[in-house]
Amino acid sequence: MIEEQKLIDIEVKDLLSQAGDLCKSGYRLVQIGCTKLPETLEVNYSFDKDYKFINLKVKLNDLTVALPSLSGIFWSAFLYENEIHDLFGIKFTEMAVDYKGNFYRTAVKRGFNPQNE
Amino acid sequence: MNSPKRTIIPFGPQHPVLPEPIHLDLVVEDEKVVEAIPSLGFVHRGLEKLVEKRDFIDFVYVAERICGICSFIHGLTYCIAIEEIMQIQVPARANYLRVIWSELSRLHSHLLWLGLTADAFGFEALFMHTWKLREKILDIIEETTGGRVIFGSSKVGGVRKDITPEKLAEIIFKLDSYAKEIKEITDVFVNDSSVKHRLVGVGILSKQDAYSLGAVGPTLRASGVNIDMRKLGYAAYKEIDFTPVTETSGDSYARCLVRIRELFQSIDIIKQAAAKIQPGELEVKVSGTPNGEFFARTEQPRGEVIYYVKANGTRFLQRLRVRTPTFANIPALVKLLPGCQLADVPVLVLTIDPCISCTER
Numbered sequence: 001m002i003e004e005q006k007l008i009d010i011e012v013k014d015l016l017s018q019a020g021d022l023c024k025s026g027y028r029l030v031q032i033g034c035t036k037l038p039e040t041l042e043v044n045y046s047f048d049k050d051y052k053f054i055n056l057k058v059k060l061n062d063l064t065v066a067l068p069s070l071s072g073i074f075w076s077a078f079l080y081e082n083e084i085h086d087l088f089g090i091k092f093t094e095m096a097v098d099y100k101g102n103f104y105r106t107a108v109k110r111g112f113n114p115q116n117e
Numbered sequence: 118m119n120s121p122k123r124t125i126i127p128f129g130p131q132h133p134v135l136p137e138p139i140h141l142d143l144v145v146e147d148e149k150v151v152e153a154i155p156s157l158g159f160v161h162r163g164l165e166k167l168v169e170k171r172d173f174i175d176f177v178y179v180a181e182r183i184c185g186i187c188s189f190i191h192g193l194t195y196c197i198a199i200e201e202i203m204q205i206q207v208p209a210r211a212n213y214l215r216v217i218w219s220e221l222s223r224l225h226s227h228l229l230w231l232g233l234t235a236d237a238f239g240f241e242a243l244f245m246h247t248w249k250l251r252e253k254i255l256d257i258i259e260e261t262t263g264g265r266v267i268f269g270s271s272k273v274g275g276v277r278k279d280i281t282p283e284k285l286a287e288i289i290f291k292l293d294s295y296a297k298e299i300k301e302i303t304d305v306f307v308n309d310s311s312v313k314h315r316l317v318g319v320g321i322l323s324k325q326d327a328y329s330l331g332a333v334g335p336t337l338r339a340s341g342v343n344i345d346m347r348k349l350g351y352a353a354y355k356e357i358d359f360t361p362v363t364e365t366s367g368d369s370y371a372r373c374l375v376r377i378r379e380l381f382q383s384i385d386i387i388k389q390a391a392a393k394i395q396p397g398e399l400e401v402k403v404s405g406t407p408n409g410e411f412f413a414r415t416e417q418p419r420g421e422v423i424y425y426v427k428a429n430g431t432r433f434l435q436r437l438r439v440r441t442p443t444f445a446n447i448p449a450l451v452k453l454l455p456g457c458q459l460a461d462v463p464v465l466v467l468t469i470d471p472c473i474s475c476t477e478r
Contacts, residue, residue, distance in 0.1 A: 002201060002351050005412055029331050031423055031440035044425065044438075046412060051349060053412065076331045076448035086158070097154070104158030111163055 006054045015045070016068050018056055022047045023073050027054065032070070032080035034088045036114050041088060043067065060090065063115075071096035079103075087112040121146040126459065130159050134237045134463040137473035141466070145459055153454040155447055161477045168434040173199060173407060174273055176434070180424075181267050183439065184475040186229065187417040189222045189268040191475075195437075197351055198413035198426040199273045203405065210397035211275035212353035216390045218258070218268060219352065219415075220383040225254040226418035227376045227383075228299075230470045231306060234373065237464050238315045246302050253295055257288055275400025285391045292384045303377040316370035320453040320465040323367055332449040333442045334420020335375040336469050340367035346416035357389050369468040376470075406430050417442055419470050441475035 010018055019029075027047040035042045041063065045056040058067070069092045070077035078096040082103035085092060089110035092098075101109070124145050130138030138159040144152035167179055180195035181188045193215055200207060207215075232247035255265045261280050262268040270278045280288070306312055322332065327340035337344055338361060345361035347354045362378040364371035407428035414423050420442035427436040446469040457465055 002197070003349055003414075007410070028328055030421075031425075031438075031445075033425055033438040033440065035425075035427055035436040035438070037435070046423070051344075053414070055412065074329070074331070076445075079444065079447060099156070103156065104161050106158060106161050106163070112166060 003051065003053060006052075007057060008055065009057050009059070012058055012060070012065065012067060015056065015058055016070070016073070019045065019047075019070050019073050022049075022054065025049065029070065029074035029077055032077060032084065034084045034090065034112070036088070036112065041090065041114075043084065043090070045070065063089065063113075064091075066091035066093045068093055069095040086110065089113040089115070123151065128462060128466075132463070134233070134467060135471075135473075136233075137471075137477075139466075139471060139473050139476075141454075141462075143454070143459065143462060148459045150454050150457050150459060150462065153451050155451055157447075157473075157476060159477070160473070164478045165437045165439060168437040170433065172432045173428065173434050174403065174432075176437070177272055178269070180439075181269065181271075183441075183478045184472055185266045186226050186472060187222055187419065187422075187475065188266060189218050189271060190415055190417045190422065191439075192268070192271045193219065193352070194413045194415045194422055194424045195426070196271050196273050197415065198411050198424045199407055199428075201411040201413060202407040202409040202426060202428055203273075203403070205274055205401060205403060207275050207352075208398040208401060209353065210279075210394060211399050213356075213390045213394040214276050214278075214280060214399075215271060215352040216354060216357065217280070217387050217394075218262065218270060220387045220390075221254060221258050221261075223383045223418045224380060225251050225258065226470075227380050228254065230376060230418075230467070231303070231373075234464065234467050235306075235312075237467050238312070240312065243302070243305055243312075250295060250298055250302060253291070257291065260284070261288075272400065274403040275398070277399070279399055285394070289388055289391050292387060296381065296384050299380055303380065306373055306377060313370065315461075315464055316373055316468075317368060319369045319461050320457055320468060321366070321368045322449055322453045324365075326452055327367065327449060330448040330452060331445050332420075333445045334417070334470075335362075335372055335379065336446050336449055337420065338363045339371035339375045341365040344421075346414050346421045349414060351413075351415055353390060353393070356393055357386050359386055359389075369464060372468045406432055407434070419443055419472055419475075420445065422475075439475075439478050441472065441478065443469070443472045443476045446471070447476075 030046040086104040128141040142154040181192035228251035235243035408430035410427040423440040425438040
């Protein structure tokens, strides 16, 4: 194993507080990504400090639920959130920069969304 | 007094300094940039989606084709993700060969960047001399892998090609000679007044901003942050003695200096790997299918790349997510542009070494 990776499942309501704690502890946002599961979507928020990797995992059972944006804590989060919005159709509230679905000019809108298959 | 009139100038997606399409809306007051808004997606390929239809062993070919510059490290990072999930022990010789090809990738990528930057500020002779050197590195890559763009030498479980001890000795001899030529060329970047005039004090990214914005690679290290994913010890890097190259001024000149010093560091790493590599197997047999998830992190020439793989025990992966270094450096670019002159924008965009092909995976 190259490195130990902490993968932590959390609820949507705990996302901002957990991310805020990591920010205060000096972690940087490494990436945000979304994964399609058989009946749900899973959003991964990855952080790093001194090569220690932590990943917060949020499961979204209802695709109409909007996730709170992390861009108020980690400004760069807006890029990842706009990407996820355009590819998967997940909504985010209070993004620092909201491209309103125009971040990616893909031929198929929300091409990674399960409802498109 | 009236505030200065603001104008929005579109920069890209087609622009002489941009080999690939990215767009910036530059809000300017006279010639001064006050805000920059990026947009992407002109050539988004959706390659991540292909994992649902391609066998996980074969997908390394697709991963390598995400980018034509850091192709080898894309393939390698994908292989590492699969190998970690399947707990495959890659033979030591394969790991050393992976280090050698990774550093050859870094050499040709940084030389490419130096040439493009010289071209961007109109120093054509320097551009051509730099790329002449880069050709020699590509020749080594072709001699050892058969490819100049796509190496095709990494596979899940090891590597496909070997480098004989005689060939390795020849490569080291050549690299010693090239190091002298690289020194001559890079001395111009370091000392020439016209180059310094375009780079020193331009586009300063503070240490705090670089870290908090999630910048990676030379863009991050030029601001004084000592983070280099090779220190994780993947492949054979745990056996290599090196210290990440950092600078502290955070300007365009510092980003240039980091890449120049990394050229010599890459040659040193290749020499260390050549001295330590032992005869042995090139690969292990891979049986079964992956089941689990892993975030593989490696250091590309442009910085940290992440391959997240989630597998469900079938031959088709559930998810592949690639976070490329250029994507991570875009927030830093957006922060360092305000305050600069419009004429400096092309050079500033280049100083993050943007790779849109990676970003539009």
